[in-house]
């Protein structure tokens with residue numbers, strides 16, 4: 001299997017879907033002629049032209065809303081936000097219109113759009129460019145959200161998202177764009193709502209998503225080597241819909257859980273998971289559920305401090321050791 | 326002091342340059358300000374009627390008073406088509422009056438934004454719609470809904486929160502939809518619908534269909550950022566969308582004068598290199614004549630258009646707005662009703678040209694009253710949707726998952 005970058009995987013998904021369905025188009029700032037702020041769409045404009053790969057002015061509300069209106073008539077726009085942080089200036093369009101039009105029309109409408117772009121900290125850019133709003137998206141019935149942690153999932157989930165008939169947010173990660181994973185050449189899809197067990201284990205379950213799942217996996221390896229603790233790592237992949245059964249089955253097996261995410265803790269995704277575990281696996285627990293989230297402050301600029309603010313191996317290991325006591 | 330002076334100077338300059346392109350000398354301020362002074366049929370005396378880019382043409386026309394009924398787009402109307410316009414206008418009026426009673430009886434909850442006074446705008450524009458034309462509006466959406474042919478029953482039942490409502494009671498008064506009639510809502514957030522309107526038109530162009538989207542908004546909505554972003558995008562991309570500002574002079578309790586620095590709202594199009602025009606909204610034939618130009622241009626040339634239509638709402642912002650006689654005078658309301666009522670005007674026009682007799686007009690009026698009454702009865706007697714319906718129509722994929730293929734949890738109650 002070829003080793004390709006996360007960035008290349010996303011691009012392949014977009015390229016293949018543009019070719020598969022004439023209604024799929026990409027729009028966003030710098031996606032066409034500039035080749036993408038993160039080069040995710042590099043070459044696509046040259047290959048597919050102005051109609052399918054569209055540069056927009058810096059008007060997130062207008063082009064997000066335009067995508068919704070276009071979706072009413074069968075276009076299937078993939079909207080790139082240069083950073084998911086910028087969804088905030090399109091909030092009404094995404095969180096009122098994309099999410100609720102179907103409901104408010106009693107099911108007469110649906111909104112098949114994809115909103116994609118990086119949603120991560122750890123890039124030394126301060127609070128305005130470091131949001132991880134998957135929890136906010138998941139808080140809006142009508143929206144779906146996935147957070148691929150690797151190139152294989154990025155490609156498979158992107159294709160699933162584009163073919164989905166509801167609005168789907170795909171939260172990517174700039175720190176993963178350059179990393180490589182094995183990705184098959186033949187066509188595949190990663191369905192929404194299916195978690196992935198990155199590492200099987202017996203002593204404790206880490207539930208995580210996005211890049212934190214990869215860090216959790218690294219922490220699990222250290223825990224195995226240095227502490228003899230055999231951790232199972234569940235990568236959610238999809239936040240809404242959520243694979244509750246995989247989480248519960250794992251916790252019922254290991255009896256302990258540490259939840260790791262880059263979100264700020266209050267009403268983060270893991271607040272919901274924590275509730276799920278205590279409600280549906282209470283009798284199986286040998287320890288309280290622990291959480292590792294971003295340290296609860298606006299994202300700090302200073303690089304060293306930011307690297308401590310968002311979850312890292314050290315903080316994850318510390319939490320696991322506590323939960324094992 | 327200096328700052329104030331500068332500001333004033335800048336303002337004057339804007340007005341000057343605006344009036345350079347405008348054939349009229351004094352821009353009208355608000356339809357409410359001098360309701361009696363500009364007679365319905367005389368565009369020459371209606372000071373704001375101007376088109377920036379076709380100013381030569383308009384200037385030529387503006388010398389003569391104009392009978393909009395004999396404009397080409399109206400002259401060809403069949404007797405039945407003219408009667409249909411009357412039927413739509415009076416139908417909206419009677420529906421709104423009946424829904425007001427239902428609200429006061431406690432049968433309708435939430436907000437109720439009545440369209441009374443503005444009927445000719447929706448009726449006129451919808452009458453121009455062709456197969457591939459689409460419309461979208463804000464929360465004052467009943468008139469547009471009835472004009473596209475939604476039934477009084479489904480609309481009334483929606484407001485009663487009943488399962489038989491157009492959105493099964495899930496949307497309410499502000500959120501009517503009928504995609505099968507090219508009507509895309511019904512949107513509760515001021516100007517939130519404007520990017521969607523551009524998107525509908527974008528899709529037409531993308532698919533190579535000849536048509537346009539008409540996106541309605543209020544005079545208050547023009548000050549939302551999303552709308553201004555959308556104006557730019559529409560012009561930049563040559564999207565066939567017609568934005569229709571239904572300028573009724575007020576956004577809730579705030580008069581136009583107190584909300585917009587440049588009171589000629591359509592002039593904003595200039596900043597986006599977009600065509601614009603202003604007209605009155607009480608004469609359905611004037612609405613048709615002017616809107617037709619905008620819609621034809623959008624369809625033929627794939628160009629956006631900003632059309633400001635001066636109209637007036639008789640009732641408060643919503644029925645809950647008990648203050649509406651405090652921010653405007655009773656006289657102002659009465660004057661508009663007396664001189665510019667869209668229902669009276671079309672009735673008089675059609676009687677004068679022999680399309681209708683007084684008796685025939687009364688008969689249609691009575692039919693619409695009966696229809697509205699029957700709709701209230703229908704709504705009242707209809708059931709509320711079962712509780713299980715709270716979680717349907719959220720996700721298309723869930724609603725259509727007939728063979729149970731979907732993975733994962735979609736709803737999160739214990």
Ligand SMILES: Cc1ncc(C[n+]2csc(CCOP(=O)(O)OP(=O)(O)O)c2C)c(N)n1
Pocket residue numbers: 465513514515542543544545546547573575576577642
């Ligand atoms: C974003 C937003 N802000 C405020 C409101 C509350 N609100 C509803 S209608 C309205 C006035 C809008 O006036 P206008 O655009 O002139 O439309 P009209 O009501 O006259 O039809 C306001 C302030 C809202 N619905 N959405």
Ligand SMILES: [Mg+2]
Pocket residue numbers: 543544545571572573574575576577
């Ligand atoms: Mg208004």
